[in-house]
Structures are given as C-alpha cells and as structure tokens.
Amino acid sequence: MTPEEKLAGLGLVLPEVVPPLAAYVPAVRSGNHVYTSGQLPMVDGKLAATGKVGAEVSAEEAYALARTCALNALAAVASVAGGLANVVRIVKVVGYVASAPDFTGHPQVVNGASELLAEVLGEAGKHARSAVGVAVLPLDAPVEVEVVAEVR
Structure with missing residues (x-):
C-alpha cells in the first residue's frame, strides 16, 4: 500500500500545506533530508x-491534535520531496506540549504524532x-510538532 492509501x-487525506504564520517556509530540503517548521x-x-x-485541553484531545500536527508535517514534507512515496524514513520528531504546570504526560500526547507516522509509513x-x-x-x-525526514 502507498502512504496515501x-x-x-x-x-x-493529505491536507494542503499550512501557510506560514511568520517569516519562514513550511519545509526545507537539504540534500536527502527535509526539515519541517x-x-x-x-x-x-x-x-x-x-x-x-x-x-483547558485534555490529554486525549491533545493526542488527537498531535496527530493533526503530524499530518500537516507530512504534507509539508511531501510538498518538497515530490510526494510521500519519496520518504525513506522519518528520522526525528520533536513535539512541544503547552501544558499546565502539573501536567507530566507529554510523551503520551506526542505519541499521537509518532503513532500516525508509523501507521502511514510503517517501519x-x-x-x-x-x-x-x-x-x-x-x-x-496546545501542541506543535516538527519532523526531520530522509527522502529519495
């Protein structure tokens, strides 16, 4: 199956690339790597x-939001890599969680992004x-995700 399937x-579905909110681009390719904002x-x-x-946001809601962030990151990667079929592997993910002072479930929230990437791209x-x-x-x-991908 292809990543799109x-x-x-x-x-x-792979969304349109989210337009930048400031002075940056959504993704940059350097050699065989793509770095997303x-x-x-x-x-x-x-x-x-x-x-x-x-x-204001539950851990479960934040998990789903992290999945949305990862989907947007895949769109950004695909936009400069010529599609998801050219992704060799996701190398690194950094997830930021804006949280209440006593919240400690950051890894479980960012699992939303990590699990989506594995579901779409397998190994x-x-x-x-x-x-x-x-x-x-x-x-x-509540959540922000950036990705580094190796591409063909």
Whole structure:
C-alpha cells in the first residue's frame, strides 16, 4: 500500500500545506533530508483548539491534535520531496506540549504524532523523538510538532 492509501484507510487525506504564520517556509530540503517548521494543529486554515494541556485541553484531545500536527508535517514534507512515496524514513520528531504546570504526560500526547507516522509509513515512520513541555506556543496552540525526514 502507498502512504496515501494508508491515509485513506485511516479516513484521512493529505491536507494542503499550512501557510506560514511568520517569516519562514513550511519545509526545507537539504540534500536527502527535509526539515519541517513546527506544525500546529491547523484544520482548514484554523487552529483546531487552544489552551494548555491538563487545564483547558485534555490529554486525549491533545493526542488527537498531535496527530493533526503530524499530518500537516507530512504534507509539508511531501510538498518538497515530490510526494510521500519519496520518504525513506522519518528520522526525528520533536513535539512541544503547552501544558499546565502539573501536567507530566507529554510523551503520551506526542505519541499521537509518532503513532500516525508509523501507521502511514510503517517501519519508515519509526523515529527518534523528543517530547518537551513549554509554557506557551504560537496562537495559544496546545501542541506543535516538527519532523526531520530522509527522502529519495
């Protein structure tokens, strides 16, 4: 199955690349690697949720938002790699979680992104990762994900 067929099996389609919110580009290819800018949980041009995880946003909601971030990251990668078929593997994922001071479930939230990448790309979607708690993210987003991919 192609990555697009796997997405369809999950009831998903690769979205349009989210336009930059400031002075940057969504993804850059350098040699055989693509580096994405941080991807927010944008759906149809709007932030899907705002607030802190563990306060206004539940861990379960944040997990789903991280999946959306990963889907947006795949769109950014595909846009400069000539499609998802050219992804050799996801090398690294960094997930940022804007959280309440007592929230400690950052790894489980970022699993939303990691698990989506593995579902779509199989073994090539498994990666090294960091899950980082932060005070606030752009637009008061609960989650942000960036990806480094090796491509053909």
